[in-house]
Every structure is written in structure tokens, then in C-alpha cells.
Amino acid sequence: RKEVEQDPGPFNVPEGATVAFNCTYSNSASQSFFWYRQDCRKEPKLLMSVYSSGNEDGRFTAQLNRASQYISLLIRDSKLSDSATYLCSCSGGYNKLIFGAGTRLAVHP
Amino acid sequence: NAGVTQTPKFRVLKTGQSMTLLCAQDMNHEYMYWYRQDPGMGLRLIHYSVGEGTTAKGEVPDGYNVSRLKKQNFLLGLESAAPSQTSVYFCASRAPKRGGWNEQFFGPGTRLTVL
Numbered sequence: 001r002k003e004v005e006q007d008p009g010p011f012n013v014p015e016g017a018t019v020a021f022n023c024t025y026s027n028s029a030s031q032s033f034f035w036y037r038q039d040c041r042k043e044p045k046l047l048m049s050v051y052s053s054g055n056e057d058g059r060f061t062a063q064l065n066r067a068s069q070y071i072s073l074l075i076r077d078s079k080l081s082d083s084a085t086y087l088c089s090c091s092g093g094y095n096k097l098i099f100g101a102g103t104r105l106a107v108h109p
Numbered sequence: 110n111a112g113v114t115q116t117p118k119f120r121v122l123k124t125g126q127s128m129t130l131l132c133a134q135d136m137n138h139e140y141m142y143w144y145r146q147d148p149g150m151g152l153r154l155i156h157y158s159v160g161e162g163t164t165a166k167g168e169v170p171d172g173y174n175v176s177r178l179k180k181q182n183f184l185l186g187l188e189s190a191a192p193s194q195t196s197v198y199f200c201a202s203r204a205p206k207r208g209g210w211n212e213q214f215f216g217p218g219t220r221l222t223v224l
Contacts (some may be wrong), residue, residue, distance in 0.1 A: 004151075008149070032210035034210075042217070042218075043199055043216060044152070044215050045215070046212045046213070049210075073113035087151065087152070095153055095157060095159055095165075096142075096157065097142075097210075097213060098154070098168075099151045099171050100151055101149055101150060101151035102151055104179075
């Protein structure tokens, strides 16, 4: 079983839609969680950190459920520019981040 | 600041050839990482370093060696390339943070094909 699992998608949604991604992790000792965004043929870039209390950044909301060991990302009012692959990650020890394989989002007009 | 840079951007090797990928960062980060990314597999950690002169194995270290002789550079070596090492290689770096986790920055990647 992979340490971090994501639905690969693709999620095809119209502009303005709300879309949610979930990600499950197996290491109950993980302390830090993140969502990264990766555009086609580019490097991953940090989208947002995920805190125990949840956090929001504009149209993006991230939440953590430690009991069920999953993190989520909600995107409201989707834009064409949101089309990308979203990688979730969690700390796999003191120094390492473990990444999921990514969920692809395609926003269409 | 250039951030994290990688050299080369593209490379084609024949089976059995060797090469070194160079990663450089100008952010004075202690920690540096090498990942490979394959379709459906996500980013997998090859080796990492928590400081100059130190290295450690990640999830998929076989067939690779690394060196961190200078704080700003992290080299990934393939001694005898195999087709299974065809991948996109990303380097990353971050600063340590007590009780937390600072942002991890990635380089632009190296696309390697082994024939």
C-alpha cells in the first residue's frame, strides 16, 4: 500500500464549479501536510500547508482529519488557470516529505 | 536569487553510460533532496542530505549515488544507466524549522532518457 494515496482523476469541471480532492496517508506519526500544484512539464510548487484547524487561502480550503488519516483540498469558483495536477504530501519522518501520485484537474469553459 | 537550478535540463544516455546531475541552490538551505517522477508513481525520494558532507538513502536509492561536498550543491550520479532510470529528476531544498516545516523548493527538473 502506498504511504500517500490520491485519486488520479482527471476531474473535468466547468469554470465556476467547486471541486474537492481527498488524499489518504498511512503514517499516523506524520505531523506536517501540504498541497502542491504541478503544471504540465514543470516543477511542483507549494500551494498551501494543511493545519489541524484547517486553513483557507482565497478560493482554496485545506483540511486535515487525523482520525481518518486524510487531507482534503476544496477549490471554489474554479478558473481555467486552476488546471494542473495537485499533489498532496505528508512528512515521512524528521526530514522527508512523501508525495502522492497527484490528482489531475481540468477546468473547461 | 535563482532558487534551485538543475543541470542539464535534458539528457539521452545509452545503457551502461554514466552521468552526474547537478543541483545548486542559493538560499543557504541545509536540506536537499533528489526525487524521480514517473507516470502514476508520483515523486519518489532517491537520496537526501541534511547538511554539507551528509547523505542518506530515500525510498528508491538503488543505482544512484550522491555527494554533498558543498552546502549549495547536491550531485546525483548514475554509474551504469539502465532503461528503468528513464524519468524526470527533481532536486529540492528547504531550511530546517524547529517544531515545523518550511516550504520545500523544487528545481525545474532534468528529463533523462536511457536507451
